[in-house]
Amino acid sequence: MTVADISGWHEDVLGPDFQACDINLGPDPEGEGDVVATLVRFGDPAASTRAVLWVHGMTDYFFHEHVARAMDEAGYAFYALDLRKCGRSCREGQRWHYSGDFRHYFPELTAALDIITAGHPDVTPIAHSTAGMIVPLWAAHLARNDSARHAKLGGIILNSPWLDMMYPRAAVALGRPVVGVLGRLMPGLEVPGGNLGSYGMSIHRDHHGEWDFDVNFKPVRGHRKYLGWLREVLRAQARIQRGKVDVGVPVLTVCSAESRLGKPYSAESAGVDTVLDVAQIQRWAPLLGRDVTVHPVEGAMHDVFLSQTGPREEALATALRWLGRR
DSSP, X not given: XXXXXXXXXXXXXXXXXXXXXXXXXXXXXXXXXXXEXXXXXXXXXGGOSSEEEEEOXXXXXXXXXXXXXXXXXXXXXXXXXXXXXXXXXXXXXXXXXXXXXGGGGHXXXXXXHHHHHTTSSOEEEEEETTHHHHHHHHHHHHHHHOHHHHTTBOOEEEESOOOSOSSOHHHXXXXXXXXXXXXXXXXXXXXXXXXXXXXXXXXBTTTTSSBOOXXXXXXXXXXXXXXXXHHHHHXXXXXXXXXXXXOOSOEEEEEESOBOOSOOXXXXXXXXXSSSOHHHHHHHGGGGOSSEEEEEETTOOSSGXXXXXXXXXXXXXXXXXXXXXX
């Protein structure tokens, strides 16, 4: 990436306290036109030395103003990245969040790293859910191939990373080779399942939650998903589970202490992970490096930073203490 690939900063959709710039990435390797990613920053990043970078999950984008303000108040420059074909970055004719190869996200992550570290000595990504696979893959790639940039990673915070399929082991074992073949032959085939309705209703203020977000960017029931994308999810998870992904920096993993999967919304949904199996998170996260801390938060939701006040404050305090020790 060069300066020519970056647009000028302009006011973000979140208002005057936030600015955004487009990272122009050229033709989409998957043939859906030109792609961009969007980097967002809060306030005056130059006032802080160290920096963090929020990276969203599937059916998601950055809208967590309270996290930006908390990090800024604690002395951290705050940035966020909407990946290609996600949130602010999706363009007409592009499939929301579609990627058949997660390496395609590496250019915007690297560009964001370069932009941020032009003014800060290092940056710590905060990666949620699907980005909890993508960011470790990218960090491990830098560790193997670009030591200078890897040295600018201060660590990684994982927010409920998606490291395994939340279904019975026998079903996953049987389905993996089938998805591998069909995902290669028919990558554009839409796949059922993955309904996020219970989770979406538990966080959006029009239903049972407290958060206001753009339901075009983040539909309550989730975006469509495709077989080629599912094939890549399984491949990424398999690499992590085989111990083939070493991020080479300290990692903090925060997640809920309990899951409640495959059930309709109820009052219990406000205090558990209704998307992922937290036992799987706690099992696989330690494989990502030699210095991994796992911190379950009682009463937290899938995105721990959207939890109710008590668990949310615990998650933020845990992240800030861990950052302070770095």
